[in-house]
Amino acid sequence: MKNESSKLSSSQPLDSLIAGRWIAHKSKVAVTNPVDGSTLAQVSSATPDDCLSAVDAAQNAFISWKATAPRVRAEILRKSFEIMIAEQESLARLITLENGKVLSDARAEVAYAAEFFRWFSEEAVRIDGDYRRAPGGANWLMVSRQPVGVALLATPWNFPAAMATRKIGPALAAGCTVVLKPASETPLTALAIAEIMQRAGVPDGVINVVVPSPSGPAVSAMLKSDKVRKLSFTGSTPIGSLLLAQAAEKVINCTMELGGNAPFIVFEDADLAAAIDGAMLAKMRNGGAACTAANRFFVHEKIYDAFAELLTARMSALVLGDGLDAKTTVGPLVSKSQQQQVAKLVDEAKSFGAKVMCGGNASTDGSFGYFPTVLTDVSFDAPILRTEIFGPVAPLVRFSDSDDILAHANNVEHGLVAYVFTRDLGRGMRVSEGLESGMVGLNRGLVSDPAAPFGGVKQSGLGREGAHDGLLAFLETKYVAGNW
Numbered sequence: 001m002k003n004e005s006s007k008l009s010s011s012q013p014l015d016s017l018i019a020g021r022w023i024a025h026k027s028k029v030a031v032t033n034p035v036d037g038s039t040l041a042q043v044s045s046a047t048p049d050d051c052l053s054a055v056d057a058a059q060n061a062f063i064s065w066k067a068t069a070p071r072v073r074a075e076i077l078r079k080s081f082e083i084m085i086a087e088q089e090s091l092a093r094l095i096t097l098e099n100g101k102v103l104s105d106a107r108a109e110v111a112y113a114a115e116f117f118r119w120f121s122e123e124a125v126r127i128d129g130d131y132r133r134a135p136g137g138a139n140w141l142m143v144s145r146q147p148v149g150v151a152l153l154a155t156p157w158n159f160p161a162a163m164a165t166r167k168i169g170p171a172l173a174a175g176c177t178v179v180l181k182p183a184s185e186t187p188l189t190a191l192a193i194a195e196i197m198q199r200a201g202v203p204d205g206v207i208n209v210v211v212p213s214p215s216g217p218a219v220s221a222m223l224k225s226d227k228v229r230k231l232s233f234t235g236s237t238p239i240g241s242l243l244l245a246q247a248a249e250k251v252i253n254c255t256m257e258l259g260g261n262a263p264f265i266v267f268e269d270a271d272l273a274a275a276i277d278g279a280m281l282a283k284m285r286n287g288g289a290a291c292t293a294a295n296r297f298f299v300h301e302k303i304y305d306a307f308a309e310l311l312t313a314r315m316s317a318l319v320l321g322d323g324l325d326a327k328t329t330v331g332p333l334v335s336k337s338q339q340q341q342v343a344k345l346v347d348e349a350k351s352f353g354a355k356v357m358c359g360g361n362a363s364t365d366g367s368f369g370y371f372p373t374v375l376t377d378v379s380f381d382a383p384i385l386r387t388e389i390f391g392p393v394a395p396l397v398r399f400s401d402s403d404d405i406l407a408h409a410n411n412v413e414h415g416l417v418a419y420v421f422t423r424d425l426g427r428g429m430r431v432s433e434g435l436e437s438g439m440v441g442l443n444r445g446l447v448s449d450p451a452a453p454f455g456g457v458k459q460s461g462l463g464r465e466g467a468h469d470g471l472l473a474f475l476e477t478k479y480v481a482g483n484w
Contacts, residue, residue: 008041008097009090013191015044016211019057020204025050029184029213034100034332034368035322041098043187046210048221051179054208058150058177059227061205066147066175068203070125073173077121079200084114084165084193091192095160096323098186100331100368101286103323109286112448113161113193116466119450120169123471127174139483145475147175148253149229152222154181154215154243156235157334158289158390160189166450166465167232168197168207174474176230180209181219185334187211223247230474233257234291237414237459244462255463255473257291257455259388260416263409264294265431267402268302270421271443276310278445279394282419284318284372285446287330288392289338291460292417292439292448296385297396298405304398308357308376311394315372316358318392322367330392332369339368342391349375349384349395359392380408388414410436416456417447438464 015022027045032038046054065073084091092106099106130143151171155163164180171178182190194209212218222228223246231247233240234257247254264282266275282294299307323331333339343362350356359373372392378384384395399405409418417439422428432440438456441447448454453464463473 008094008188012041012094012188013195014041016046016050016054017191017194017207017209018050018054019060019208020198023050027213029187029211031098031185031188032335033097034334036366037336037368041188043191043211046212046218048212048218051210051212051218051222052225054179054210055150055222055225055227057205057208058179061203062147062150062177065177065203065206068175070127073175074121074124076197076201077117077124077169077172080197080202081114081117081121083196083200084110084117087196088114091161091189093324094192095189096331098188099157099160100334101289101323102328102331105286106323109159109162112450113159113165115450116162116165116169119466120173120471123170123468124173126468127471127475134481139481142480142482144478144480145472146478148474148476149176150227151176151178151230151232151474152181152219152228153178154219154231154233154235155183155190157183157185158286158291160186161193163234164190164193166454166470168193170465170470171230171232171474172202172206174471176474177206178208179222179228180207181215182209182211184211184213184215219243220246223250223252226250229253231255232465232473240461255465256461257465258459258461259414260291260293260456260460261295261386261388261412261414262292262417262419262437263435264297264419265405265409265421266297266299266303266307267422267424267427268300269423270303271423272303272306272310274443275307275421276314278419278421278441278443279311280314281445282441283394284315284330284392287333289333289390291388293389294394294419294445295389296409297394298399298408299396300402301398301400304396308374308396311396312357312374315374315392315394318372320363320369320371330372332363332367333391334368336368338390339370342370342389342393345384345387345389346373346375346393349378349382352379352382354378354382354384354395386412406431406434413459414456415458416460417441419445
């Protein structure tokens with residue numbers, strides 16, 4: 001399965017970036033190639049003290065960076081966007097090497113990730129304020145926005161480029177300095193983006209990157225440093241809850257993009273072809289390893305069999321393999337443990353009566369792959385519906401009562417995104433309003449857009465990323481009352 005081109009560029013950074021310098025550490029973190037389990041690279045592992053040095057560097061740089069003209073900050077972000085687009089192919093290949101996703105998905109991620117730099121380069125010069133007379137006429141009210149301060153950004157392994165730029169872009173646009181802690185499974189892309197930003201002219205200390213392993217003690221030390229004023233985290237709900245508790249000790253401003261368990265509702269009047277296309281996009285983008293992935297397919301009984309047949313045909317036609325191979329349409333999962341977790345969920349679903357229409361097993365060639373899987377005859381109370389799958393598995397549930405399906409869709413602790421397919425726009429809007437989720441794809445299998453506010457409700461997180469909301473997340477509001 002392994003592609004012989006699975007080698008890193010000689011210019012790939014492997015060390016911590018602190019105060020503008022690449023610093024090697026004795027301890028290393030092995031980055032694994034999901035195709036065959038081999039070690040792709042050894043990245044410097046930062047100690048808690050190293051991470052505190054990165055926080056100090058960000059604090060020292062904050063004084064001048066917050067005073068830097070918005071247009072100057074914007075131009076650096078714009079230049080970073082241009083370099084990422086110019087080097088899209090090499091960045092995509094790097095993502096595939098460390099993450100496992102197919103090259104087409106990786107190319108799309110680079111384009112999406114770069115767009116956050118372009119979007120927030122435009123937002124940097126649109127930080128608003130307000131000035132008006134008090135209603136009683138006694139004084140004037142002036143409202144301005146100021147950068148929060150040093151921001152700790154923690155990103156996951158599934159979108160190593162996009163999750164980094166979605167946080168770095170608004171932070172730098174607002175005038176904050178950052179310490180980025182990427183996932184230890186996929187740190188290479190984050191390090192490459194930091195090096196790109198250096199070339200784009202970002203001053204020393206404005207962006208710092210550390211890869212501590214284990215990460216817990218280092219993150220805890222940074223949160224307790226009295227210098228970190230913002231925490232932006234994307235990851236699982238349990239880890240997010242733990243970090244919120246730690247951040248509460250210092251009353252740190254938090255944005256949390258946590259787990260998802262997206263329902264995909266197909267009503268009897270849906271355009272079946274469009275619903276299948278939407279299902280493939282919502283389920284198989286990034287091989288199913290996305291918090292926005294469709295996790296629970298609720299299909300009306302009148303079109304259930306047809307939907308199941310068509311989806312099975314599409315899923316079984318996918319080719320599992322090395323993401324660098326042009327014939328591959330779905331790559332391996334990021335790790336052995338992730339592969340085992342997906343296999344466990346499918347086996348459990350089978351024990352609860354689910355029928356495997358295709359897939360249903362892990363690859364046996366030494367990779368971390370799992371074959372695209374469709375499960376039918378899944379009951380409303382099946383355990384697999386209450387867990388974020390994070391893999392290429394589509395469980396299908398048959399429903400008959402259109403009025404009752406909203407309750408089933410909302411009957412989980414998460415509320416990040418939901419998908420609705422119907423030709424009746426009125427019903428689609430009513431269902432969208434009733435869904436307990438921060439985002440809804442109405443007759444669409446993709447909702448992500450840098451210009452749109454991304455985030456969820458319930459245990460899917462706090463706050464929003466992207467759009468103007470993403471910029472405001474790194475700004476504090478100041479009000480001055482005066483008699484000038």
